[in-house]
Amino acid sequence: MRIGFISLADPSDPNAISGMPFHAASALAATGAEVVPLTPGGRFSDKPAKQTLAFLPRAIRKNPQIRNLRNAVRDRLKSAIEQVQAAQAYDRLIGIAESMSADIGRQLDSLDRPLDALFGVCISSPLYALKTDLPIVYFSDATARLVATTYAKWTRMPETKKQGFEEIESVALSRTAAGLFASQCTLDSAINDYGLSPDRAHLLPLGSTVVPDAYDTIHIDLPSRERLELIIVAADPIRKRLDLCVEITRELAARGWNVTLHSIGGHTRAALSCERVRVHGFLSMGDPIDRDIHKTLLRRSHFMLLPSTGEMFGIAPGEAAHFGRPSLVSAVGGLPTAVQHGKTGLCLPVDASAKQYADEIERLADNPDQYRAMSEAALERARTTLNWPAFGRRAIEVIRDVVENQAERRPRVCVGAE
Numbered sequence: 001m002r003i004g005f006i007s008l009a010d011p012s013d014p015n016a017i018s019g020m021p022f023h024a025a026s027a028l029a030a031t032g033a034e035v036v037p038l039t040p041g042g043r044f045s046d047k048p049a050k051q052t053l054a055f056l057p058r059a060i061r062k063n064p065q066i067r068n069l070r071n072a073v074r075d076r077l078k079s080a081i082e083q084v085q086a087a088q089a090y091d092r093l094i095g096i097a098e099s100m101s102a103d104i105g106r107q108l109d110s111l112d113r114p115l116d117a118l119f120g121v122c123i124s125s126p127l128y129a130l131k132t133d134l135p136i137v138y139f140s141d142a143t144a145r146l147v148a149t150t151y152a153k154w155t156r157m158p159e160t161k162k163q164g165f166e167e168i169e170s171v172a173l174s175r176t177a178a179g180l181f182a183s184q185c186t187l188d189s190a191i192n193d194y195g196l197s198p199d200r201a202h203l204l205p206l207g208s209t210v211v212p213d214a215y216d217t218i219h220i221d222l223p224s225r226e227r228l229e230l231i232i233v234a235a236d237p238i239r240k241r242l243d244l245c246v247e248i249t250r251e252l253a254a255r256g257w258n259v260t261l262h263s264i265g266g267h268t269r270a271a272l273s274c275e276r277v278r279v280h281g282f283l284s285m286g287d288p289i290d291r292d293i294h295k296t297l298l299r300r301s302h303f304m305l306l307p308s309t310g311e312m313f314g315i316a317p318g319e320a321a322h323f324g325r326p327s328l329v330s331a332v333g334g335l336p337t338a339v340q341h342g343k344t345g346l347c348l349p350v351d352a353s354a355k356q357y358a359d360e361i362e363r364l365a366d367n368p369d370q371y372r373a374m375s376e377a378a379l380e381r382a383r384t385t386l387n388w389p390a391f392g393r394r395a396i397e398v399i400r401d402v403v404e405n406q407a408e409r410r411p412r413v414c415v416g417a418e
Contacts, residue, residue, distance in 0.1 A: 001032075001033045001034070001116050001117070001396070001399065001400065001403070002033070002034045002036065002113065002114070002115050002116050003028060003033050003034065003035055003036065003115065003116060003117055003118070003119050003399060004036050004038050004108065004111075004115040004117070004118045004119070004134070005021075005024075005025050005028070005035045005036060005037050005038060005118075005119055005120065006038045006039075006040075006104060006118055006119070006120030006123045006126050006127075007021040007025070007037065007038070007039055007120055007121055007123065008021075008039070008040065008122065008123065008125070008126070009021055009039070010037070010039060011024075011025040011035075011037050011039070012025075012037070014285060014286060015284075015285065015286055017121065017122065018209075018315065019209050019285065020121045020122070020141070020206070021121045023207055023209070023388045023391075024119075024121050024139065024388075024391065024392075024395070025037070026388065026392075027207065027388040027389060027391045027392025027395065028119065028392050028395060028396060029392075030389060030392050031392050031393060031396040033396060033399075036111065036115065038104050038107050038108070038118075038120075038126075040099075040100035040101075040103040040104050040125075040126045041099070041100070041103050089157075089158050089160045089161035089164060090160040090161065090163055090164040092164075093161065093164030093165065093168065094128075094164055094167070094168070096125065097124075097125040097126075097128035097129065097168050098128065098129045100125050100126040100128070101125075101126055101127065101128050101129035101130040101131075102129070103126075104126045104130055105130055105131055105132070108132060108134075115134055116134075116399075116403050117134055117135045117136070117137060117177075117399050117402065117403050118132065118134050118135070118136045118137070119136075119137045119138075119139070119395070119399060120136075120137075120138060120139065121139050121140070122139075122140050122141070122142070123138060123172070124138075124140075124144070124165075124168050124169045124172035124173075125168055125172075127171075127172040127175055127176070128168045128171050128172055129171075130175075135177040135178075135399075135402040135403055135405075135406045136175060136176045136177055137176065137177060137178045137179075137180065137395070137398055137399050137402060138172065138173065138176040138178070138179045138180065139179075139180040139181070139182075139204065139395070140179075140180075140181060140182070140186065141181070141182035141183065141186060141206060141312045141313045141334065142186055142312040143169055143186055143189040143190055143193060143194065144162075144165040144166055144168070144169040145166070145169070145189055145193045145194075146185065146186060146189050146312065146333070147165075147312070148162050148165070149310075150310035150311075150312065150333060151239070151310065152239070169194060170194050170195075173190055173194045173195075173196050174194075174195070174196075176196075176200065177200065177402040177405070177406065178200050178201075178202060178398050178399075178401070178402050179196055179200055179201050179202065180202050180203075180204040180394075180395060180398060181201065181202070181203060181204065182204065182205055182206045182312070182313045182334055182337070183203075183205070183312070183313050183333065183334025183336075183337035183338070184203060184334075184336070184337050185312075185333050185334050185336075185337070186312065186313075186334060187201050187202075187203055202394075202398055203337070204391060204394050204395065204398075205313070205318070205337055205338065205385055205386055205391075206313050206315055206318065206386070206391065207318070207386060207387045207388030207389075207390065207391045208315060208318040208319045208321075208322055208382065208386050208387060208388075209285055209315060209319065210285065210291065210294050210295060210298065210319040210322075211319065211322045211382075211387070212295065212299075212322055212323060213295075218322075218323060218324045218379055219324075220324050220371075220372050220375045220376065221300075221302065222302075222368050222371060222372065223302040223303075223364075223365040223371065224365070225256060225257050225258065225365075226258055227258055228252065228257045228258060228259040228260070228302055228361075228365060229259070229260045229261075229262065229300050229301045229302050230245065230248070230249060230259065230260070230261045230262065230301060230302065230303050230304075230305055230361075231261070231262040231263075231264070231297055231298065231301040231303070231304055231305065231320070231325075232245045232261065232262070232263055232264070232265075232304070232305045232306060232316075233264045233265055233304075233306075233316040233319075234263065234264070234265040234266060234306075235265045235266060235282070236265075236266060237263075237265060237266040237267060237268050237271070238268075239308055239309055239310060239311075240265075240306060240307070240308045240311075241307045241308060241309065241330075242263060242265075242266070242267070242268050242270075242271055243268050243270045243271070244307050244354060244357075245261055245263070245305045245307065246261065246268075246270045246271050246274050246277055247354035248261075248305065248354045248357045248358050248361070249261040249274065249276050249277065250274065250276070250354075251354045251355055251357075251358040252358050252361060252362065253276055255358065255362065257362070257365075259276060260276055260277075260278060261274075261276060261277045261278070261305075262277075262278050262280060262297045262300070262301060263277055263278065263279050263280060264280050264281070264282070264283055264294065264297065265281075265282055266282070267279045267281070280293065280297065295323075298319060298320055298322075298323045298325060299323050301320070301323075301325055302325065302365070302371075303325065303326060303327065303328055303361055303364075304316060304317050304319075304320035304325055304326070304327035304328070304329075304345075305327070305328055305329075305357070306327060306328075306329040306330070306335065307328075307329065307330045307348070307350075307352070307357065308329070308330055308332060308333070308335065309330070309332065309350060310332055310333055311329075311330075311332060311333040311334055311335050312333055312334050313333070313334035313335075313337065313338055314329060314333075314334055314335045314338040314339070315338075317329055317335070317338045317339045317345060318338055318382060318386035320378070321344060321345075321378035321379060321381060321382035321386060322379070322382040322383075322386070322387075323379075324375040324376065324378060324379040325375065325378065326344060326345040326346075326364070326371070326374040326375055326378050327339045327344070327345035327346075327378070328345060328346045328348065328357055328360060328361065329345065329346070329347055329348070330347070330348060330349070330350045330352070331347035331348060331349060331350065332350050335347060338386070340377075340381065343374065343377045343381075344374065344377050344378040344381050345374065345378065346360055348360065
């Protein structure tokens with residue numbers, strides 16, 4: 001099967017868009033499919049506005065007497081630019097989507113051999129005005145509606161811009177033969193917010209990026225009062241609530257646990273000032289040393305914490321599961337799909353306190369049989385579901401189904417005797 005793989009980023013780049021295009025394309029190729037990359041030109045960017053403002057500080061920053069004037073001018077100019085951008089946002093977004101679609105169309109026309117289907121990761125914009133008769137299978141971990149209500153940057157965007165993204169998402173989903181969604185939350189949004197037919201919507205959790213080496217043996221290391229290690233992976237320490245994890249750590253320490261919290265990603269003042277927190281900073285998955293450090297920390301830890309205020313999926317709990325480590329997460333967004341409550345970890349209310357998290361950790365840590373059962377269940381789900389080979393196998397099944405269904409619907413030409 002020959003599949004056109006549409007992606008906003010180069011699918012050979014393991015770091016682009018959280019690595020999703022890279023791993024999805026690799027997973028499809030591993031099934032024996034021929035994957036043909038199709039990457040549109042054009043991007044959504046606010047750089048022109050930022051560059052317009054940037055010259056002001058450089059031009060007058062050496063004169064402290066007019067600093068207040070500089071700030072006033074900058075704020076007024078920024079407000080004016082934002083008003084103009086808001087008025088033009090809808091037309092600009094639609095124009096970029098149409099340009100992307102046309103670019104993909106030209107690439108399709110230039111292929112030396114035909115494709116059987118199109119597949120892509122987070123590709124609403126390139127699909128918006130794409131002219132093709134090929135069946136389209138669409139994968140995403142989010143919808144525009146969910147993103148606009150989850151991430152601070154998006155909640156503050158002008159309404160005209162939100163309307164543009166909404167229209168693009170709605171049209172793209174209406175054109176898909178099948179939609180694959182990383183979480184139940186996203187699948188429900190595609191159906192309820194955008195009218196995707198339930199029989200064309202499929203749940204397909206994301207695979208994990210940081211996993212043990214093939215020859216590694218996973219040992220279930222039981223927590224104890226003498227050694228209890230927690231871990232959080234938080235590129236955005238505010239949304240993922242690193243400070244709450246610090247509070248949880250302090251609460252457990254106050255109860256007599258020799259507890260350590262490992263923090264990967266961004267940091268906060270509270271994390272840096274707590275003697276029980278080890279801040280490891282950002283670790284690059286493209287760096288073998290950083291990758292080994294990440295794996296070592298997962299292997300050492302007993303629980304993954306991710307008490308986010310919003311999350312489209314949550315790859316970190318899946319990665320912890322590959323090392324047999326259960327996760328305690330907030331029951332928001334896609335996290336209840338990544339973590340099966342009561343089986344591979346716990347999903348707590350988003351407003352759960354540090355004390356509530358500490359209570360649950362203490363209960364599991366004091367019950368070796370329950371902790372071991374949860375760890376083994378997490379490892380089993382990681383090996384059967386939360387991995388990229390499983391993603392590829394399920395995706396290719398759906399792609400084959402839509403190709404066969406389209407072939408059956410094509411009108412047949414019958415040649416009969418006169």
